[in-house]
Amino acid sequence: MKIKSIDALLNEHPFFEGMRPEWLELISGCGRNVAYRPGETIASEGKPCNEFFAVRRGQVAIEIYSPGAGACTIQTLGDGAILGWSWILPPYVWMFDIRAIETTHAVHFDTTCLRDKCDESPEMGYEFMRRFAAVMSDRLRATRLQLLDVYGNSGRAHGSG
Amino acid sequence: MHTEAAERLVPTPYVVRDAWQETHNVVSLELAPEGDGVLEPCAPGQFNMLWAFGAGEAPISASSVGASGSAVLHTIRQAGNVTRALCAAAPGDVIGLRGPFGRGWPLERARGRDVIVMAGGIGLAPLRPVLEHLETFRDDFGRVTLLYGTRSPEDILFRGELENWRGRFDFDVQVTVDTAVRGWASNVGAVTELLPRAVFEPERSMALLCGPEIMMRFCIQALRGRGVPPEWIHLSMERNMKCAVGLCGHCQWGADFVCKDGPVFPLDRIEGRLSVRER
Ligand SMILES: Cc1cc2nc3c(=O)[nH]c(=O)nc-3n(C[C@H](O)[C@H](O)[C@H](O)COP(=O)(O)OP(=O)(O)OC[C@H]3O[C@@H](n4cnc5c(N)ncnc54)[C@H](O)[C@@H]3O)c2cc1C
Ligand code: FES
Numbered sequence: 001m002k003i004k005s006i007d008a009l010l011n012e013h014p015f016f017e018g019m020r021p022e023w024l025e026l027i028s029g030c031g032r033n034v035a036y037r038p039g040e041t042i043a044s045e046g047k048p049c050n051e052f053f054a055v056r057r058g059q060v061a062i063e064i065y066s067p068g069a070g071a072c073t074i075q076t077l078g079d080g081a082i083l084g085w086s087w088i089l090p091p092y093v094w095m096f097d098i099r100a101i102e103t104t105h106a107v108h109f110d111t112t113c114l115r116d117k118c119d120e121s122p123e124m125g126y127e128f129m130r131r132f133a134a135v136m137s138d139r140l141r142a143t144r145l146q147l148l149d150v151y152g153n154s155g156r157a158h159g160s161g
Numbered sequence: 162m163h164t165e166a167a168e169r170l171v172p173t174p175y176v177v178r179d180a181w182q183e184t185h186n187v188v189s190l191e192l193a194p195e196g197d198g199v200l201e202p203c204a205p206g207q208f209n210m211l212w213a214f215g216a217g218e219a220p221i222s223a224s225s226v227g228a229s230g231s232a233v234l235h236t237i238r239q240a241g242n243v244t245r246a247l248c249a250a251a252p253g254d255v256i257g258l259r260g261p262f263g264r265g266w267p268l269e270r271a272r273g274r275d276v277i278v279m280a281g282g283i284g285l286a287p288l289r290p291v292l293e294h295l296e297t298f299r300d301d302f303g304r305v306t307l308l309y310g311t312r313s314p315e316d317i318l319f320r321g322e323l324e325n326w327r328g329r330f331d332f333d334v335q336v337t338v339d340t341a342v343r344g345w346a347s348n349v350g351a352v353t354e355l356l357p358r359a360v361f362e363p364e365r366s367m368a369l370l371c372g373p374e375i376m377m378r379f380c381i382q383a384l385r386g387r388g389v390p391p392e393w394i395h396l397s398m399e400r401n402m403k404c405a406v407g408l409c410g411h412c413q414w415g416a417d418f419v420c421k422d423g424p425v426f427p428l429d430r431i432e433g434r435l436s437v438r439e440r
Contacts, residue, residue, distance in 0.1 A: 014357075063343065071343040075350045079358060101346060141379070142351040146339050150373040151282035151312040 006031045009107055013054050014080045015131060023124045030113035036060075036100035042083070043098040049086035050111050055079060058104025063097045075143070076101065082135045087111040166406045172212045172257025173198035177250045178232060183318050186239045187283060188248040189224065192256060193232045200258055202226070203233065205290035206265025206397060206425045210405050211235060212257030213246035220402045220420075221247070222287035223261070226294065233258070236286040236318070262405045263424050266291050266369055266395060274393070275303035275361035279380045281310050281352055281372020285318045287397055288371050292326060299331060303366075306333045306359045310352030310376065313338050314345050333359060352376060353383040363388035371397040378435060381428060394428040 006028035010016040016024060034053070036042055042053070042060060059078045063071045074096065077083060083106070086094055118125030175192040183189055194200075203209060203223030212218045224236035239248045250256060268291065276295060280288045295305050307326060311317055317336060327334040335355045337348035348355065352372075368384050370377045377396050384394055400419040403411040407421040415434045417423060 059348075061343075061349065069342070073341045073343060073345060073349040075354075076337075076348045077350075078348075142354045145351040145353065145376065145379050148375060149312070149339065150376050151310070151316065151339070 006033065006107060009033065009056060010054065013056060013107070015054055015082050015135065019127065020124075023121070023127070026117050026121065026124065027109075027114065027128075030110050030117065031107040032110075034106050034108045036104045036106075038100055038102055040100045041097065042100060042104075043094045043096075045094055045097050047094050049084060049092050049094045052082065052084035052087055052109050052111060053106040054109070055081040055083055056105045056107065058100060058106070059102040060104055061099050061101050063099060065097065071097070075146075082132070085132060085136060088129075088132065166408055169259060169262075169406045170404060172210070172218075172259050173200055174255050175233070175258045177252050177254045177256060180250055180252060183236060184316050186248070187236060187316075187318060188239075188250075189234060189236045190247070190250060190256070191228060191232050191234055192258065193230070195255055199231045200233070200260055202231075203261040203290075204265040205268060205294055206287055207261040207263050208287070208405075208424065209233065209235070209258050209260030209262065210402070211237075211243075211247055212259070213243055213250070214255070214257065216246035217243045218257075218259075219243040219247065220262070220405060220424075222397075222424075224286040224289050226290045236283070236289075238283040259405065262420055264422065266397075266425055267367075267427075268294055271367040271369075272301045273303065273365075275366040276305050277359060277361055277366055277368040277384070277389075278305075278307045279309075279352060279356075279368060279370045279372070279377075279384075280307070281376040282312065282316070283318070284370075284372030284376075284397070285309055285311075288369060289319060289322065291369060292322070292332075295332075296326070296329075304333070304361050305331065306335075306361060308335050308337075308352055308355040308359065310337045310339070310355075310372070312340070314341055335359070351379065353379050356380075356383045356387065364390070366393060368394045370394065374399060374435075381435075391428040391432060395425050396428060396431070397424045398426060398431070399424075 007024045010024050057079055061073045062075045063073050065071050174195040176195045178193045179191040208220045208222040210218050211221045221235045225234040228234040237244050237247045239245050278288050326332040337350050341349050366389055368389050370380050398419050400412045402420050403409045405420040407418045412419040
């Protein structure tokens, strides 16, 4: 079986869609192909975060552990998702546990390497951050909807139907 | 008063033939005519007014077109007095029915198109007849996607049907919940998060939405973001009702009466009013 290069894999990922080929080539130098089995831990709360993942295929759970209640899944992410932005801002630690639910294939990025490349090419760095901001904004919007508990019992939350 | 409309204000007695718990706060009732009076069957998306004697009346959509003979099926979530009384009904009890009312889902228009069904919570109930229709006339439609969001795994409605639809190679069924403990092997997150993974051609799709209004507003943004034109997005609107026949004005919403011009509306007709609050 022919193994695809990292920039070929990135080309197929929605986050990198339409990015200049020379940038993709540069970025791919910081990436490596990874795979996780169901149940395997991908990241742990409180551990240093110098990485992020571009999920190609599979499904992962973002979890938080609370004593007494056990592990609670806050969100699941699948094909085409971007995982982890704690590397962008201090204190650069993972805020949640991440666990594979299904066999998950992803590109893992070393963000120390990536930051250096962004410093070398601010235009690329800007484009990269713009895309990250869009992902964060989408995720924030979805989380707000989730927090509203629209299907709950309070007020007119049951919807038509 | 117009005689036909007046006649439609009088409930027809139906007896509870069967009643079962769908979840901790949702009950389905199979209702059969008690005497000679029989209502027309509801088209998908239409509703009946259900009268719980001693408690009052509530608009409830048909939740299946599959009930046998002249029976009707309704799925009810406990919200307040009336729905609590309806949920407590047992086989043999009598309920008053008026209907069918309103305009349902425009399934004829959807022929040949990809269909995206987005349901939230009890909103899956008025959409189940749509999925039954799509199953029966599967070849008349393009890709079929069901995206269903609810509160927790315990709140999932119609598990058997969801499994059947998921088992079909020609239905893409995705369920998500707002919260779950470890062990839940499916999606957690808002229903809108399921949309990017759904495969459909936005320009030749029809989206059908039913759920809490807030959820539908988020879904609209996500669908518009994918390029689905507003005239191909349809929503079932929740507005309080009294007469259900366009007489009392209780459900008036802009130029429309939700009871007779809706409850299903195309987005291009109502977009400007979506944020207008109920009187
Ligand atoms: C066209 C239509 C179809 C519907 N189909 C179904 C269905 O299939 N299954 C189902 O369980 N429910 C359905 N509903 C909602 C149902 O009619 C209401 O939950 C019910 O009328 C509430 O009455 P209640 O006396 O039990 O509660 P109330 O004491 O009147 O109200 C309890 C809570 O529900 C809210 N509420 C009251 N009436 C409505 C309403 N019409 N829509 C939304 N929220 C309301 C109130 O603001 C309050 O917060 C539908 C509503 C409409 C308009
Ligand atoms: S409920 Fe009376 S006009 Fe609609």
